[in-house]
Amino acid sequence: MLKRTALLIGVLTMVRACVVASVVLAWQGYCFEQRRFxxxxxxxxxxxxxxxxxxxxxxxxxxxxxxxxxxxxxxxxxxxxxxxxxxxxxxxxxxxxxxxxxxxxxxxxxxxxxxxxxxxxxxxxxxxxxxxxxxxxxxxxxxxxxxxxxxxxxxxxx
Known part of the structure; x- marks a missing residue:
């Protein structure tokens, strides 16, 4: 049970980090279609x-x-x-x-x-x-x- 909770917390933390990184990149003008600034x-x-x-x-x-x-x-x-x-x-x-x-x-x-x-x-x-x-x-x-x-x-x- 403890391993499952730790795994879930780890996955949610990674998802949150990816969302935050995407928002920051979008705000800074990163072109996702071309994969570059x-x-x-x-x-x-x-x-x-x-x-x-x-x-x-x-x-x-x-x-x-x-x-x-x-x-x-x-x-x-x-x-x-x-x-x-x-x-x-x-x-x-x-x-x-x-x-x-x-x-x-x-x-x-x-x-x-x-x-x-x-x-x-x-x-x-x-x-x-x-x-x-x-x-x-x-x-x-x-x-x-x-x-x-x-x-x-x-x-x-x-």
């Missing part, structure tokens, strides 16, 4: 690829003071954007544009449940100038874009 560089590259798939973004194109004193601002995608040949080209022109941040747009952050389940683990902030030609001159307008990524490095589309 996905490096930050891969996560950032996935975010850039997502950005480039819908490039160019809508930016401020013009500001005009109206006769009544109000300011009219025009937004839209630039008509002659400078395109990127790929992720490496984006990174070469915009060093330091990527940063993994705890919060994104309007304070959005991955919930504890989505982080544990791995559905949304990371938020990547991309700060870079959108370059485009306007009247024969190269113009650059700053842009900030947030991309949610799961723990396996896949972009989450809203």
């Amino acid at each position: 996905v490096p930050a560089q891969e996560i950032e590259r996935a975010a850039i690829e997502s950005l480039l798939a819908s490039y160019p973004p809508s930016v401020e194109l013009a500001r005009q003071r109206q006769p009544d004193g109000n300011l009219a601002v025009t937004y839209g995608p630039p008509s002659h954007p400078m395109m990127f040949a790929g992720v490496d080209h984006f990174l070469a022109l915009n060093p330091g544009a990527c940063q993994m941040v705890p919060r994104g747009w309007e304070g959005h952050a991955p919930s504890q449940v989505s982080r544990l389940l791995g559905t949304e683990t990371f938020i990547v902030r991309l700060r870079y100038p959108v370059r485009f030609y306007e009247n024969g001159r190269l113009r650059a307008v700053p842009d900030e874009h947030f991309v949610s990524v799961n723990r396996c490095g896949e972009v989450i589309t809203p």
Whole structure:
């Protein structure tokens, strides 16, 4: 009887240790499907690829003071954007544009449940100038874009 109880306690302790280890690994961003931690560089590259798939973004194109004193601002995608040949080209022109941040747009952050389940683990902030030609001159307008990524490095589309 004593041996049985000791064996049961040992098995329950091992099960508990495995559950705790799994929760800790999930919280830290371990990708169980790939059996590895996905490096930050891969996560950032996935975010850039997502950005480039819908490039160019809508930016401020013009500001005009109206006769009544109000300011009219025009937004839209630039008509002659400078395109990127790929992720490496984006990174070469915009060093330091990527940063993994705890919060994104309007304070959005991955919930504890989505982080544990791995559905949304990371938020990547991309700060870079959108370059485009306007009247024969190269113009650059700053842009900030947030991309949610799961723990396996896949972009989450809203």
